[in-house]
Amino acid sequence: MKRIFSGVQPTGNLHLGNYLGALKNWVGLQDEFDCLYGIVDLHALTLPQEPDALRAHTREVAAAFLAAGIDTKRCAIFNQSAVPGHSQLAWLLACMTPLGWLNRMTQFKDKAGKHKENAGLGLYAYPVLMAADVLLYKATHVPVGEDQKQHLELVRDIAGAFNRRYGVEYFPLPEPQIFGEATRVMSLRDGTAKMSKSDNSDNSRINLTDDRDTIARKIRKAKTDPAPLPDDPKDLEGRPEAANLIGIYAALADLPRDAVLARFAGAQFSAFKEALTALAVDVLGPIGEEMARLLKDPGAVDAILRDGAEHANALAEKHLAEIDDLIGLLHA
Numbered sequence: 442m443k444r445i446f447s448g449v450q451p452t453g454n455l456h457l458g459n460y461l462g463a464l465k466n467w468v469g470l471q472d473e474f475d476c477l478y479g480i481v482d483l484h485a486l487t488l489p490q491e492p493d494a495l496r497a498h499t500r501e502v503a504a505a506f507l508a509a510g511i512d513t514k515r516c517a518i519f520n521q522s523a524v525p526g527h528s529q530l531a532w533l534l535a536c537m538t539p540l541g542w543l544n545r546m547t548q549f550k551d552k553a554g555k556h557k558e559n560a561g562l563g564l565y566a567y568p569v570l571m572a573a574d575v576l577l578y579k580a581t582h583v584p585v586g587e588d589q590k591q592h593l594e595l596v597r598d599i600a601g602a603f604n605r606r607y608g609v610e611y612f613p614l615p616e617p618q619i620f621g622e623a624t625r626v627m628s629l630r631d632g633t634a635k636m637s638k639s640d641n642s643d644n645s646r647i648n649l650t651d652d653r654d655t656i657a658r659k660i661r662k663a664k665t666d667p668a669p670l671p672d673d674p675k676d677l678e679g680r681p682e683a684a685n686l687i688g689i690y691a692a693l694a695d696l697p698r699d700a701v702l703a704r705f706a707g708a709q710f711s712a713f714k715e716a717l718t719a720l721a722v723d724v725l726g727p728i729g730e731e732m733a734r735l736l737k738d739p740g741a742v743d744a745i746l747r748d749g750a751e752h753a754n755a756l757a758e759k760h761l762a763e764i765d766d767l768i769g770l771l772h773a
């Protein structure tokens with residue numbers, strides 16, 4: 442049985458990078474795998490969240506999952522906190538995770554900044570909760586971005602530590618599925634910075650909720666360079682903005698970069714941007730509109746999340762009973 446777990450944090454401003462880097466790939470996996478997709482609200486709490494915004498962002502991610510094409514007949518979508526097993530297993534795994542392993546995590550070092558003493562325990566334990574997310578369902582494969590690779594290696598180490606301690610092959614060691622640089626979307630204002638929800642300039646990203654006119658305007662304004670488009674991918678080196686726009690086109694059109702360059706070699710950006718706008722509006726327009734439609738009826742979104750959580754809970758409770766038994770936790 443091949444099973445996938447992956448998650449997105451409900452922190453607002455879902456954008457093209459989230460779509461091409463995660464959601465679009467997840468949709469493609471649902472034929473081959475048993476899929477569980479979480480809105481990882483407990484992970485979001487590692488940084489302060491305003492309660493109403495957290496609720497709204499949770500529904501927004503759910504709407505994006507659905508609008509992107511995740512099929513709830515085949516996949517469970519739910520928010521992490523609705524399945525208590527995530528927190529329970531995180532504690533059990535925390536008790537077998539050496540501090541030395543956590544101290545190596547580069548994301549903690551980045552996020553904690555200079556004043557490590559002020560960083561929360563949750564931020565430090567973040568990768569242990571991530572291990573719980575994956576192992577609770579005995580997932581075999583985990584689609585993640587490049588930036589989560591180190592966390593996933595830790596998940597494998599923790600799974601191995603559990604199996605060795607109890608002398609069982611209980612947890613499969615989950616395989617990372619890294620979707621390569623084709624899906625690494627950079628800022629429209631600076632081709633060397635990742636497209637980010639927290640960039641001050643809204644023009645730096647295409648939000649999944651942007652309407653067609655806004656998408657077109659942002660692409661028109663996107664930074665470029667003066668040269669025409671090359672025909673050889675090697676000539677995109679040192680041209681980060683050109684490389685980014687070509688990459689976005691390729692990902693949206695499901696084409697290799699070479700094929701895109703072959704089509705636009707020698708063209709000026711004005712012509713290429715027109716084609717990119719048409720394509721982006723074609724692909725993203727309906728997603729944004731479907732999200733807007735779904736979010737008008739939060740009750741319906743909540744019902745879908747409840748269903749997903751029920752399915753996930755059934756599996757989680759079965760596994761937790763087995764895990765508690767292996768550990769020796771008595772349920773008299």
Ligand code: TRP
Binds near residue numbers: 447450481571575589
């Ligand atoms: N840490 C991931 C991110 O920020 C989100 C996440 C939480 C996740 N739990 C997970 C991803 C489990 C994969 C598997 O992108």
